[in-house]
Amino acid sequence: MIKLASLIWIMLGTTLAGIAVMVVLVVPSLAADTMRLLPIAAAAGALVAIPISMWIAKRIQAQASVRQR
DSSP states (O other): OHHHHHHHHHHHHHHHHHHHHHHHHHOGGGGGGHHHHHHHHHHHHHHHHHHHHHHHHHHHHHHHHHHHO
16 A cells, blocks of 8 residues: 555645645745745645545545455
8 A cells, every 4th residue: 555655645745735836936925934934835835645545545446345245
C-alpha cells in the first residue's frame, strides 16, 4: 500500500502545494509577505496530501480486493 500511496502523493502533493501557492499569490492581504509565505504554503500542501493519499490508497486496495473475489 505504501507504493500506491506514494504514487498518489506525488500527484496530490504537487496539486495541493500549487493550490496553496496560488492562494498566497491571489489573496491581496497575503501579497505583502509573499516571499515568506510561499515555501510555507507549498510545504503545507505537500504535508496535507500525505494522509489524503493514504486514505485514497486504502480505498483503492479495498476496491481491488472486492473485485478479486
